[in-house]
Amino acid sequence: MRHPRDFFKPLAVGAPEPVREIPVPPSRMIHFFDPSNEKMRAKLPAIAAKADIVLGNLEDAVPVDRKESARAGLVEVGKTADLGGTPLWTRVNSLESPWVLDDITTLVTEIGDQLDVIMIPKVEGAEDIHYVDRLVAQLEAKAGVTRPILLHAILETAQGMANVEEIAFASPRMQGISLGPADLAASRRMKTTRVGGGHPGYVSISDPTDAEDLEVGRVRAQQDPWHYTVARMVDACVSAGILPFYGPFGDIKDTVACEAQFRAAFILGCVGTWSLHPVQIDIAKKVFSPDPAEVAFAKKIIESIPDGKGVHMIDGKMQDDASWKQAKVLVTLAEQLAQDDEELKAAYGF
Numbered sequence: 649m650r651h652p653r654d655f656f657k658p659l660a661v662g663a664p665e666p667v668r669e670i671p672v673p674p675s676r677m678i679h680f681f682d683p684s685n686e687k688m689r690a691k692l693p694a695i696a697a698k699a700d701i702v703l704g705n706l707e708d709a710v711p712v713d714r715k716e717s718a719r720a721g722l723v724e725v726g727k728t729a730d731l732g733g734t735p736l737w738t739r740v741n742s743l744e745s746p747w748v749l750d751d752i753t754t755l756v757t758e759i760g761d762q763l764d765v766i767m768i769p770k771v772e773g774a775e776d777i778h779y780v781d782r783l784v785a786q787l788e789a790k791a792g793v794t795r796p797i798l799l800h801a802i803l804e805t806a807q808g809m810a811n812v813e814e815i816a817f818a819s820p821r822m823q824g825i826s827l828g829p830a831d832l833a834a835s836r837r838m839k840t841t842r843v844g845g846g847h848p849g850y851v852s853i854s855d856p857t858d859a860e861d862l863e864v865g866r867v868r869a870q871q872d873p874w875h876y877t878v879a880r881m882v883d884a885c886v887s888a889g890i891l892p893f894y895g896p897f898g899d900i901k902d903t904v905a906c907e908a909q910f911r912a913a914f915i916l917g918c919v920g921t922w923s924l925h926p927v928q929i930d931i932a933k934k935v936f937s938p939d940p941a942e943v944a945f946a947k948k949i950i951e952s953i954p955d956g957k958g959v960h961m962i963d964g965k966m967q968d969d970a971s972w973k974q975a976k977v978l979v980t981l982a983e984q985l986a987q988d989d990e991e992l993k994a995a996y997g998f
């Protein structure tokens with residue numbers, strides 16, 4: 649483990665100094681696009697105008713025979729596309745793949761100053777982050793990159809989950825962590841073919857109303873199979889000062905279930921999610937922007953308790969020092985999002 653006094657030293661001579669605080673711009677959705685797809689590249693400026701973050705995906709979902717053109721397409725995006733200030737991220741191929749070394753080398757040296765975050769798939773422990781950390785520092789120094797590129801890990805193996813805390817703390821470059829429910833389900837031998845979301849077999853059942861007939865009056869409710877994983881990921885991220893994200897929801901047509909899954913993650917503490925299709929950008933924006941009615945009540949708590957101390961009754965509900973802090977979380981997020989969004993500003997009454 650690195651000495652605490654060395655933690656913020658660059659890992660290569662000439663590399664930029666690591667950041668001390670992770671920047672928190674609006675991060676409600678990381679929008680995935682395939683940079684080998686010319687049509688998607690052409691549409692990117694319009695997508696970037698709606699999305700908080702755009703990410704050129706080089707890993708799974710990009711066919712093997714298009715890995716090189718995806719990498720070249722992303723370099724073209726970094727050099728020529730006008731994204732209007734929307735951060736550009738990438739997901740590189742996994743560390744054991746034959747493409748990742750060229751992915752990282754090419755991207756950092758060609759478009760290092762345009763790239764905000766590199767997402768690393770299938771991270772299993774701190775050693776994976778340490779490897780990329782040093783490599784990126786060497787490449788930043790070589791290319792003269794002036795601000796450090798941050799790293800984001802995807803949790804998609806049981807091993808990665810078991811090591812989530814050490815992954816979160818592995819480097820000052822760590823920006824955040826996302827859930828990778830498809831690979832994680834496979835790694836854990838969960839019995840689902842879905843990419844994120846619930847499963848009709850994962851239910852809780854009420855007691856029977858008739859002792860003789862066990863079928864009578866029983867209500868079944870689907871549970872969230874990602875609850876434990878997301879909650880643990882949120883704790884790991886917050887304790888390390890980095891940002892937790894949900895991940896993909898593969899049933900593009902089921903916008904209702906997508907919204908429910910995103911909202912569960914939002915309520916548990918995630919700052920954002922992924923969008924795989926333009927329709928999911930709007931869902932994420934709606935879900936990860938706090939509800940105006942809740943913001944109004946949170947403002948009322950803050951206004952009624954100016955010093956944030958003591959016990960108070962507001963609309964029949966007990967409020968104290970801790971609930972004042974909860975209110976602060978909502979109002980601070982609402983204020984931040986309203987800064988660049990006139991519609992939200994009006995909805996929150998700022």
Ligand SMILES: CC(C)(COP(=O)(O)OP(=O)(O)OC[C@H]1O[C@@H](n2cnc3c(N)ncnc32)[C@H](O)[C@@H]1OP(=O)(O)O)[C@@H](O)C(=O)NCCC(=O)NCCSC(=O)C[C@](C)(O)C(=O)O
Nearest residue numbers: 680681688705708709804828829830831832896924925926
């Ligand atoms: C799902 C797909 C195939 C449906 O694609 P489609 O063409 O069937 O959809 P469509 O509704 O017919 O498309 C309508 C229009 O939207 C465009 N479009 C469609 N999607 C996008 C997009 N993302 N960005 C920008 N534009 C997009 C599309 O090109 C089309 O344009 P057109 O009207 O001009 O013809 C397509 O949306 C897509 O390829 N999305 C990205 C998929 C992806 O990145 N997957 C990997 C992340 S999830 C993952 O890896 C798992 C994980 C974490 O690793 C783990 O859990 O383990």
Ligand SMILES: [Mg+2]
Nearest residue numbers: 708804828831
């Ligand atoms: Mg995956």
